[in-house]
Amino acid sequence: MSIDRRSVLAAALAGVFTLPLPRRALAAAEVERVDALIARMTVEEKAGQMTCLTDSFRPYNPPNPQVGIQNERQLADEVRKGRVGCLFNGIGVAGARRAQQIAVKDSRLGIPLLFAGDVIHGLRTIFPVPIAEAATFDPALAERTARAMASEATAAGLHLTFAPMVDVARDQRWGRVVEGAGEDVYLGSLLAAARVRGFQGRDLRRDDSLLACPKHFAAYGAVAAGLEYGSVDISEETLRETHLPPFGSAFAAGALTTMAAFSEINGVPATADRDLLTDLLRGEMKFRGFVFSDYTADEELIAHGFAEDERDAARLAVLAGVDMSMQSGLYIRHIPDLVKSGAVPMETVDVAVRRILYVKTAIGLFDNPWRSLNEDMEKARVGAPALQALSREAAARSIVLLRNEGLLPLDPAKGQKIALIGPFGEDRANLYGPWAFYAEKGKGVDVAAGLRAAMPDPAQLIVAKGSEILGPIDGGIAQAVEAAQAADIVILALGESQDMSGEAQSRTVIEIPPPQQALAQAVTAIGKPVIVLLRHGRALALHDGVANAQAILATWFLGSQTGHAIADILFGRENPSGKLPVSFPWESGQEPFFYDRKSTGRPVVDSNIEYKARYTTTDNSARFPFGHGLSYSEFVLDNLKLSDTALRWDRAIEITTRLTNKGKRKGSEVVQLYIRDRVASRTRPIRELKRIERVTLGPGESKTVRFSLSRTDLQFVGSGNRIIAEPGAFDLWVGQSSTDGLHAQFTLYAAEAVAR
Numbered sequence: 001m002s003i004d005r006r007s008v009l010a011a012a013l014a015g016v017f018t019l020p021l022p023r024r025a026l027a028a029a030e031v032e033r034v035d036a037l038i039a040r041m042t043v044e045e046k047a048g049q050m051t052c053l054t055d056s057f058r059p060y061n062p063p064n065p066q067v068g069i070q071n072e073r074q075l076a077d078e079v080r081k082g083r084v085g086c087l088f089n090g091i092g093v094a095g096a097r098r099a100q101q102i103a104v105k106d107s108r109l110g111i112p113l114l115f116a117g118d119v120i121h122g123l124r125t126i127f128p129v130p131i132a133e134a135a136t137f138d139p140a141l142a143e144r145t146a147r148a149m150a151s152e153a154t155a156a157g158l159h160l161t162f163a164p165m166v167d168v169a170r171d172q173r174w175g176r177v178v179e180g181a182g183e184d185v186y187l188g189s190l191l192a193a194a195r196v197r198g199f200q201g202r203d204l205r206r207d208d209s210l211l212a213c214p215k216h217f218a219a220y221g222a223v224a225a226g227l228e229y230g231s232v233d234i235s236e237e238t239l240r241e242t243h244l245p246p247f248g249s250a251f252a253a254g255a256l257t258t259m260a261a262f263s264e265i266n267g268v269p270a271t272a273d274r275d276l277l278t279d280l281l282r283g284e285m286k287f288r289g290f291v292f293s294d295y296t297a298d299e300e301l302i303a304h305g306f307a308e309d310e311r312d313a314a315r316l317a318v319l320a321g322v323d324m325s326m327q328s329g330l331y332i333r334h335i336p337d338l339v340k341s342g343a344v345p346m347e348t349v350d351v352a353v354r355r356i357l358y359v360k361t362a363i364g365l366f367d368n369p370w371r372s373l374n375e376d377m378e379k380a381r382v383g384a385p386a387l388q389a390l391s392r393e394a395a396a397r398s399i400v401l402l403r404n405e406g407l408l409p410l411d412p413a414k415g416q417k418i419a420l421i422g423p424f425g426e427d428r429a430n431l432y433g434p435w436a437f438y439a440e441k442g443k444g445v446d447v448a449a450g451l452r453a454a455m456p457d458p459a460q461l462i463v464a465k466g467s468e469i470l471g472p473i474d475g476g477i478a479q480a481v482e483a484a485q486a487a488d489i490v491i492l493a494l495g496e497s498q499d500m501s502g503e504a505q506s507r508t509v510i511e512i513p514p515p516q517q518a519l520a521q522a523v524t525a526i527g528k529p530v531i532v533l534l535r536h537g538r539a540l541a542l543h544d545g546v547a548n549a550q551a552i553l554a555t556w557f558l559g560s561q562t563g564h565a566i567a568d569i570l571f572g573r574e575n576p577s578g579k580l581p582v583s584f585p586w587e588s589g590q591e592p593f594f595y596d597r598k599s600t601g602r603p604v605v606d607s608n609i610e611y612k613a614r615y616t617t618t619d620n621s622a623r624f625p626f627g628h629g630l631s632y633s634e635f636v637l638d639n640l641k642l643s644d645t646a647l648r649w650d651r652a653i654e655i656t657t658r659l660t661n662k663g664k665r666k667g668s669e670v671v672q673l674y675i676r677d678r679v680a681s682r683t684r685p686i687r688e689l690k691r692i693e694r695v696t697l698g699p700g701e702s703k704t705v706r707f708s709l710s711r712t713d714l715q716f717v718g719s720g721n722r723i724i725a726e727p728g729a730f731d732l733w734v735g736q737s738s739t740d741g742l743h744a745q746f747t748l749y750a751a752e753a754v755a756r
């Protein structure tokens, strides 16, 4: 399958979209119904529709004690009075039906509630965390897992998920790297669209369609020094070129809501930024859905030093274009008076309410307030056993084989004795990842269970913890060394706990915690063959015993089927095919680090030459670059051909290359096409990913892979925010990572040059 969404991406980059506007998705009678409703609403009822509160009918994620309405009775009263239009972070049909009953039957206007929640990588069945799944470089798979999540989430009484997170994340200190697609804008844009399509399905009115909410608008991943909730200071070009396209792609795929970021951009908190949320988002990007605030982010305008008090904060947020206030209750408390005093025009409120009611209409809530609230469906779909197979498939395909000095795959028939060492060997508390609060705790398959299930003689597995995640165990290292000595092969299961990445989990050092590193040193010193299984929600800087192991696998947080998926890879039932969506640096201090950086005036060509753009402690390359990932097969690319080395202004060139599987097993490779614009009016990255294609080949098989490039693929944000392509020379690489590949050149000719 060729993954070429050129038109979507070109449109995303150009800020021009053909959006499935909710208004157009509605029948004329439905539009009239919304207008008639708005005409009958009091300003308080309008503010109610613009208010989303945590769901005390079915509390899963306990409300913030300072702001949450803590009990069902109190919240029921608010629903009855029409003072809330959306409940979030609760699941379960029974509670939702109680709430909906009050909204529809007891409130004056009977407007149904919208039920929202964070279903980020699964509800009951947990799939790999999004950064792991990004390593598949496979939008089709991401679409399938999103569809599966939607099936469970809607059966559990949700209409909307606060996902996908489409923030491009280039600083691995930031904990929320785990929730997104990594450092690359192209891959991020493909996955953003795929996930939206998967969540929403083809028909928004179907019972199993889950509204998507791409977040956090915008550039939340660019917080300075990776500090969560921090400030973003960014050029207009980088904002537009790197951080907006995944949103554009998600909107073009049909997303009807988005969420404003907690952070500020260039001195203005996103939640109060009218240029961002109105002029750019709606004006330029033509977004026609509605905007959520993030959790109490409107209230936080006070702490930002941007609003005087709550009332001022509500005023700023609503005027900026935040339609739905999440959790603070500020809108219901202040909008009525803000309108009365003239500080907020009724027209602004009406526009926001209309957007929200259009979305409620678009998913069929007015016709059937009971959609997605069916107990039989809940029983049948939540935790459906069939989803486990998809979770296992996605997990195995998310694993990235970083290094393999001939050790893998293991042959189960050899009956080798394996010592499984480290805090993640026999541990079910850190399989899922940070956004799995609806999953059954302790139910996933851990590494030990997965290995035992795959070994002809499970007694050949010895397990020694050796160390806690963050602290040493008395005598732990000695025990681990003893286990390693008794074994033929050592597997070290090391890394981060699931609480060490995710929201509010910024770290200054992105390394294996010291007690685990000490364990690795001691165990590797005895000289047995060592396989390292990394558990992590971000790229890590690896050292010594860990970095020098014969085999290293990035295994992230893989979800419910972790152990089976890892065993599938270790024993060769699956051939690894994951690719890194984030660069692994040598040192933490290289962050932010990403492959598509600029050349500088003093690039490092020869590492012996001084006064070049590098650190004195390490050069500025990656230990494992973006796009890297090995296979048990040997894939070879050759025969790179361009249909023409002259790219005419309004034409395309075709690029072909041959991929051969020279190995003895069937396997998949992701062929990656990168370009570099040699000379431009704004310096361009040393490489930019422009195409990917995943190819599966049997032993000895070859396939010709075809790509096409045209001028729009070469565009960038030039001066005055104009999207331009500039004539001139380009490099092109077709390779297996961001640092290798077959090389060619072509030239883009200006329109006039062609005419002449």
Ligand code: BGC
Pocket (backbone or CB within 6 Å): 089, 118, 162, 215, 294, 295, 503
């Ligand atoms: C997060 C959002 C999330 C929201 C609701 C916030 O703290 O930043 O990503 O959707 O909570 O749970």
